[in-house]
Amino acid sequence: MKQPMPSSLYFRQASLLMHMERCKRDGYLSSYDYYSGFQAMTYVVNTWDYDEATFKSQFNEISLNWKDIKATSNWCEGTKRDVANLIVEANNHKRASSQRAIENQQAIASISKSLQELGQSSQQAGQQALNSVQNMQIVTPTVTYPNNQININALPAPEGYEKTLVPSGTVGILRNTSFANGAKICEYSNGRAIRIQLSETCPNLLQP
CATH class of the missing domain: 1.20.58 (Methane Monooxygenase Hydroxylase; Chain G, domain 1)
Incomplete structure (x- = not known):
């Protein structure tokens, strides 16, 4: 001015x-x-x-x-x-x-170049993070019980849900599906929840 x-x-x-x-x-x-x-x-x-x-x-x-x-x-x-x-x-x-x-x-021009380089670095970092999430494998160990074999989640149960197995004969009906920490969470009416891989489908019924 x-x-x-x-x-x-x-x-x-x-x-x-x-x-x-x-x-x-x-x-x-x-x-x-x-x-x-x-x-x-x-x-x-x-x-x-x-x-x-x-x-x-x-x-x-x-x-x-x-x-x-x-x-x-x-x-x-x-x-x-x-x-x-x-x-x-x-x-x-x-x-x-x-x-x-x-x-x-x-x-x-210098500021523009710096911002462009920063944007490219952020894009690369974001792509690497996305690749890491996509390549993440969730391991579900197999636990053997008498006359029964089920898969339980090795990660901690979501807050508000039981981690221990429900009594025999109790059936949970799929109530909700959510996502956390690169995994899919299946929530059931019997108070249990399991984590599965993103590519998997939540079972409609959760048998003990």
Whole structure:
């Protein structure tokens, strides 16, 4: 955001413009020097937040005060130096602005590259985690009881469910299916729950 132009700069630029016009009119300042200085002044003034009406008012007031003073060669030599300094100021500002623009573009490109690399790393990490979950094997050991063989889950039972086997003859009806820690959980009406692999299907009835 541009800063408001100081009142001292209104006076200095308006005074220089008045001298430039009087020196050009009386033949002490070439048209080339005048227009080069005018372009430099336009650039410098536009680097500020300035009020055009205030600038014109300041120029008219200064011109009125100098209307009876005739331009001289010595006077206009000073004006030429002021014009040359103004052109240098404008060119320096242009170079600095261009350098800042280049640096900003380089910074934006660097940030964009870093974010892109971070996104790729996160994507790779997510894919590795997904592969690990998909490759996870849930081992269900086989426990042998008299005249009966069933599979029980080696992992702890979900909270709120019994881990021990239910009495013989008790049948659980599938009530709900949920997922946790890369496994499928089958919940039954008799208060039991078992974990199975994601690719497996929960039995509708859970026999003891």
